[in-house]
Amino acid sequence: MMLQILCACNYQDQDKNTVANTDTAITATFVAYQKTLPPPLPPQRTSPTITPIPTETKEPTLTPTYTATYTPTVTPTRTPIVPKAHPEQLPLPRQDFANETHLFYGRPMLEGNNYPVSHYRYGMTWDGLLAPHLGVDLANDKGSMVVAIGNGTVIYSGNDDTELFGFRNEFYGNLIVLSLDQKWNDRQVYALYAHLSETDVKIGQKVTQGDIVGKVGESGAALAPHLHLEIRIDDARNYMSTRNPELWYSPLPGTGVVAGRILDKNGLFIPGHMVKITCTDQGVRWVQTYWNQWTPPDDNLSENFVFSDIPEMQCTVESEYAGDIISQSIYIKPQDIVFVVLQHSF
Numbered sequence: 001m002m003l004q005i006l007c008a009c010n011y012q013d014q015d016k017n018t019v020a021n022t023d024t025a026i027t028a029t030f031v032a033y034q035k036t037l038p039p040p041l042p043p044q045r046t047s048p049t050i051t052p053i054p055t056e057t058k059e060p061t062l063t064p065t066y067t068a069t070y071t072p073t074v075t076p077t078r079t080p081i082v083p084k085a086h087p088e089q090l091p092l093p094r095q096d097f098a099n100e101t102h103l104f105y106g107r108p109m110l111e112g113n114n115y116p117v118s119h120y121r122y123g124m125t126w127d128g129l130l131a132p133h134l135g136v137d138l139a140n141d142k143g144s145m146v147v148a149i150g151n152g153t154v155i156y157s158g159n160d161d162t163e164l165f166g167f168r169n170e171f172y173g174n175l176i177v178l179s180l181d182q183k184w185n186d187r188q189v190y191a192l193y194a195h196l197s198e199t200d201v202k203i204g205q206k207v208t209q210g211d212i213v214g215k216v217g218e219s220g221a222a223l224a225p226h227l228h229l230e231i232r233i234d235d236a237r238n239y240m241s242t243r244n245p246e247l248w249y250s251p252l253p254g255t256g257v258v259a260g261r262i263l264d265k266n267g268l269f270i271p272g273h274m275v276k277i278t279c280t281d282q283g284v285r286w287v288q289t290y291w292n293q294w295t296p297p298d299d300n301l302s303e304n305f306v307f308s309d310i311p312e313m314q315c316t317v318e319s320e321y322a323g324d325i326i327s328q329s330i331y332i333k334p335q336d337i338v339f340v341v342l343q344h345s346f
């Protein structure tokens, strides 16, 4: 599938609505993401103060009827505990795009909620209160059925009390790891399901997409029942091999994905930065750019934000940085990705 690529880049001195085929004007060279584990910063997921789902977010109208909320009740301070990176600390964006998407897996919830929690998408930190997130959280009631997102083989089913999948044990609780049959560019792709109340498959078992593999819970470092889903590439046990799941599972019917880069005047990623997406359904959606250098981007896109499940319609992606407001008009296409580059002049 071909990718739409749009650019509002001051370095190209082009109209904001001009469609660009490449971003070759980004002259920075790619610096590989550090493969070692990050310092065991967070996530003290045991004591952040959590605010409710933001009111400015309007979910797509295709939202299934689901009412459970993800509002863990904890208190103390709202002082962020995770500092943002400085742009200079982040890897440089790749120069090239590959006009190829890989939205080929299914969704992990049989019924219930398949939308990620908005404050804690991939690379986000719940406003600095939690560790940079290397998956998506789907808030669902305990016991909700979780299914295989593709055909594959169970390579792990159990808890992580002694087996290490994150930066520490007793982090994911009961988890399942599937090795998926559909590879990408000959590279092995894995799906990791965490915080389950129970696992219903055994190591070595073959599964078909849609098979029930476990049930939602709050085991490990979870504050409330939800499914934490990760996509990993090449190495199922490497915490730094994750990729943004919203670029791998299929958007819900009638919806598509916007992904992109928010850059400063030097062409560096701006971390932890609000991106607004205003659409013709009057909805204002938002996402924050990846918070620090411990969030691997896509190998094709080298993005620093993704927002999926937006219904087909006209939208405007907007970024405000140091008083400079730039925007890009886009059209969301079902089952496809629109890629946007917004570069500020400050």
Ligand SMILES: [Zn+2]
Binding pocket: 133, 135, 136, 137, 227, 228, 229
């Ligand atoms: Zn999570």
